[in-house]
Amino acid sequence: MTDRNDALNLDRQDPLAPLRAEFTLRDGLIYLDGNSLGPMQTCVADRVRRCLETEWAQDLIASWNTADWYRLPQTVGAKIAPLIGAGADDVAVTDSTSVNLFKVLAAAVSMRPDRRVIVSERSNFPTDLYIAEGLAAFAGKGHELRLIDSADELDAAIDADVAAVMLTHVNYRTGEVHDMADVTRKAHAAGAVMVWDLAHSAGALSVDLAAADADFAIGCGYKYLNGGPGAPAFVYVAPRLQADVTQPLSGWFGHRAPFEMKPTFEAATTIHRFLTGTPPVLSLVALDAALDIWSRVSMDAVREKSVKLCEMFIERVEARCGTYGLSLASPRDASRRGSQVCFAHPDAFPIMQALIARGVVGDFRAPDILRFGFAPLYVRFVDVHDAVEHLREILETEVWRQDKFMVKSAVT
Ligand SMILES: *Cc1c(COP(=O)(O)O)cnc(C)c1O
Numbered sequence: 475m476t477d478r479n480d481a482l483n484l485d486r487q488d489p490l491a492p493l494r495a496e497f498t499l500r501d502g503l504i505y506l507d508g509n510s511l512g513p514m515q516t517c518v519a520d521r522v523r524r525c526l527e528t529e530w531a532q533d534l535i536a537s538w539n540t541a542d543w544y545r546l547p548q549t550v551g552a553k554i555a556p557l558i559g560a561g562a563d564d565v566a567v568t569d570s571t572s573v574n575l576f577k578v579l580a581a582a583v584s585m586r587p588d589r590r591v592i593v594s595e596r597s598n599f600p601t602d603l604y605i606a607e608g609l610a611a612f613a614g615k616g617h618e619l620r621l622i623d624s625a626d627e628l629d630a631a632i633d634a635d636v637a638a639v640m641l642t643h644v645n646y647r648t649g650e651v652h653d654m655a656d657v658t659r660k661a662h663a664a665g666a667v668m669v670w671d672l673a674h675s676a677g678a679l680s681v682d683l684a685a686a687d688a689d690f691a692i693g694c695g696y697k698y699l700n701g702g703p704g705a706p707a708f709v710y711v712a713p714r715l716q717a718d719v720t721q722p723l724s725g726w727f728g729h730r731a732p733f734e735m736k737p738t739f740e741a742a743t744t745i746h747r748f749l750t751g752t753p754p755v756l757s758l759v760a761l762d763a764a765l766d767i768w769s770r771v772s773m774d775a776v777r778e779k780s781v782k783l784c785e786m787f788i789e790r791v792e793a794r795c796g797t798y799g800l801s802l803a804s805p806r807d808a809s810r811r812g813s814q815v816c817f818a819h820p821d822a823f824p825i826m827q828a829l830i831a832r833g834v835v836g837d838f839r840a841p842d843i844l845r846f847g848f849a850p851l852y853v854r855f856v857d858v859h860d861a862v863e864h865l866r867e868i869l870e871t872e873v874w875r876q877d878k879f880m881v882k883s884a885v886t
Pocket of ligand 1: 601
C-alpha cells in the first residue's frame with residue numbers, strides 16, 4: 475500500500491504539481507470539494523479587480539466594446555470548447571445550468587412535436603429533474619418524465635414515444651459515468667434527441683460531444699472549472715442544429731441583431747440564439763481568467779492523475795478504515811468513475827462535519843454519502859494520504875458523536 479513517503483514521491487514526480495501554487499488554498503487545508511465549488515486562482519482576483527477598477531469604474535459603458543464585454547459569452551465558451559470536444563463557436567457561457575437546461579430541453583422537445591416523453595434517471599441531480607418536470611407541465615400537451623433506476627433500464631425506456639433523453643454524464647453523487655457515445659447512439663436510433671449535463675465532467679475527464687454526436691449539452695462554471703460561486707454556465711448546441719432549433723427564452727441577446735432594437739424577435743442563426751439577456755460580466759471575467767490554466771495542461775495528464783488519486787484514496791480507506799462501516803458507493807472500475815469517490819455510512823453527516831473541522835473538506839450528500847472530489851490541478855497525493863488518516867482517527871475515536879457535529883446548516 476502507498477505510504478506517506480510514497481505519496482510525497484508521487485507529488486515530486488507529478489507534472490501538474492506546480493499548478494497548485496496558482497490557487498489561493500491555505501496551508502494545511504485538504505480541499506476535496508472542488509466538484510462543488512472550485513477554489514480561486516490568484517489571476518482571477520487580478521482580473522476581477524481590473525474589471526472593477528478600470529473597465530467599470532473608469533471606462534464605464536464603453537467597456538462593452540473596448541473591453542469586449544459584449545463577446546464574453548462567446549470568448550469564454552471558446553475556452554471551454556476544447557474540454558468538451560466542441561467547436562469554438564458551438565459553446566456559449568450564460569445564465570445558470572438550470573436555466574440553460576430549460577432552454578435546451580425545450581428546444582429538444584420542440585424538435586419532436588409528436589412525442590411526449592422525456593427520459594432521465596431518478597438519481598439525477600434534483601434541479602435537472604425539477605426543470606424537466608416544470609417544462610413538461612408548461613408544455614401543456616401531456617408531456618411526462620420517465621425515470622429509470624439504472625443504466626440497464628435505458629434500452630427499454632427509450633421507445634418511440636420519447637422526445638428527449640436527458641442524462642448527467644457523471645452522476646453527482648456516485649461519480650458513475652455513462653457511455654456518452656453509446657447512449658447517444660441509442661437515443662438517436664429511437665428517434666430521440668440527446669441532452670447531456672456535464673456538470674461533473676467538464677474539467678474532470680475527457681469529453682467528446684462531437685464524436686458522440688450529442689445534440690445538446692450544458693454544464694457548470696463553478697465546479698472543476700473554478701469560475702467562482704454562481705459562475706455562469708455553458709451551453710452547447712450541435713452545429714447542425716444551431717440555425718433551426720428554437721428555445722423559448724428568446725431575449726434580445728439571442729436576437730440576430732440586438733442593437734437594431736426591432737419590435738419582433740428574429741433568432742440569431744448561431745449559438746447566440748441560446749443567449750437570453752445581459753450577461754453577468756463580473757462573473758464572466760472571473761470564469762474567463764480561471765479557464766486560462768487549461769490551455770497549459772493536457773486532459774490526458776489530468777485524467778491520469780485523477781485516476782491515481784481516486785485509486786489511492788479507495789485503497790487507503792479500505793485498508794485503514796475498513797472496519798468502521800464505510801462502503802464504497804462509487805464504481806470500483808476507474809473507467810466507469812468520474813473524478814470523485816463516495817463512501818456510504820449511516821452517520822455520514824456528523825463524520826463529514828468532524829472531517830471539515832480538521833481541515834479536510836469534502837461534502838455530505840443525503841441520505842448517507844460522504845463525497846470526496848479529487849481535482850488534479852491542486853489536490854496532492856499527500857493530501858489523499860493525510861485525509862484518510864484524519865478519517866481513521868475520527869472513526870476510531872468516535873469524535874463525530876459530539877453534538878456540535880450534528881448541527882445542519884442550510885447548505886450541506
Ligand atoms: C451542480 C449541478 C447543477 C447545478 O445547477 P445550478 O443551476 O448551477 O444550480 C445542475 N446539474 C447537475 C448535474 C449538477 O451537478
